[in-house]
Amino acid sequence: MTAPYEALAQVYDRWNARADYQRWARFLDECFTGSGSTTRVLDVCCGTGRMIGPLQRLGYQVAGVDGSAAMLAEAKANVAPGTRLRHARLPGAPPEDPVADAAISCFDSVNYFVGDEDLLGLFRFVAASLRAGGLYVFDTNSPYKLREFYGNNNFGDDFGEFAYVWRNRLADQRIRFLITIFTAADSGYDRHEEVHEQRLYDVEEITAAANTAGFAVVGLKDNYSTTEAHEKTLRQTWILRREST
Template sequence: MSGYNAFAEVYDKLTDNIEYKKRADYVSALFDRYGVRGKEPILDLACGTGSLTIELAKLGYDMIGVDSAYAMLSQAQNKKYEENADVLFLCQDMTELDLYGTISGAVCMLDSLNHLDSAEDVKRTIEKVGLFMEHGGIFIFDVNTIYKHREILGNNTFVYDCDDVYCVWQNSLNDDDSVDISLDIFEQEDGAYYRSGEEFSERAYPIEQYKKWLSDAGFEILHIYDEMSDRELNDQTQRAVFVARYKNRR
């Protein structure tokens, strides 16, 4: 995975359209539906700049945010102090997750699992979550679907013009349905634009493959939703939301 250093500096500006409070409410409703209440220890895996982590902390969860990018966590720590949020942020690769105790739930949102370098890394990450999950704990994660990679991201180019940041997002679809992404980022400062760049890839897998990885790691799939809704997964779902319960006894 990339270090996302250049991306971290502008990530919040480029994702200003993401309603983190609304997403936190959605996740909280799912936790409540499947038996995880507030004050429980919850892991936010690949937490990025910490926006969702902090919103969940405001709802009463005992939050741990984990990300492998120092630059992202630096932004998260700044938000933590600004919001006076009680959150523990840890810099770890999600494939090597190592917590100090067990958790009652975990989230991994905004297609973070798609950013892992291989299918084996996704499998290993799910196993790691299970390793620290209490019996009956709930794992909620979303993934970009193969449909989205083929039909939406594809070989398309997107342009974002956000105040003092301009970004050209170029995609290249591969035969295995992975997408190589190249970002050209221009930041305005003192009347001049400064250019930086970032390159990374996303990989999409069949829904049945995620089901197998979950089952092999000791999880029971409770439901798969269309993103940010109670709608069933369908053949045009762009982002699938998995809800799974850890059923292995230690």
């Protein structure tokens, strides 16, 4: 058994090649343009940096922070030379210095904060790393998606150079993903297993934690679009504004 994202980092970008990062970046750009002067952006849980590159090409100065050294190693190929990529476990890490004008957390990173105080800790880290009036935009897998789509289901696919089997177990407000990855090797395939866990967060719970950390919820959209989130939304896109202290 390997740590989450240790083996997955090697194939993550190929696995998620269909993710529409460019559209997400345009949505973020529109949010930032409407919120005042935004130059510095912090990508919280940046992973392999697939959101950093598109934002840099739009003219933003972007730094990243992530808890997986393996994912950050892959990120170097997706970002501009000299990009600050910080390895830090959240919540609990010291805030960024200097503070950013905006922050993001994409691809359901927030669902991985499963402890009872983890969500509030994450929001407090972001609030301390963000100027007053700055936006924090992130997405979550909705409870509807985690229950009805992932649920206690199994998935798998063969990409040629790697394959995976993904088995889910849902219990109360948490879902565990047992992911078995097979990567091509000289003598066939190497087998790796990782356990991932996400938490089902309802709107009220996220709103309460955001307010406690000093944020106001200014938008809740359907998958990086102008459509309001609804009961069948799969990817909820949250727009928070850091209030003055």
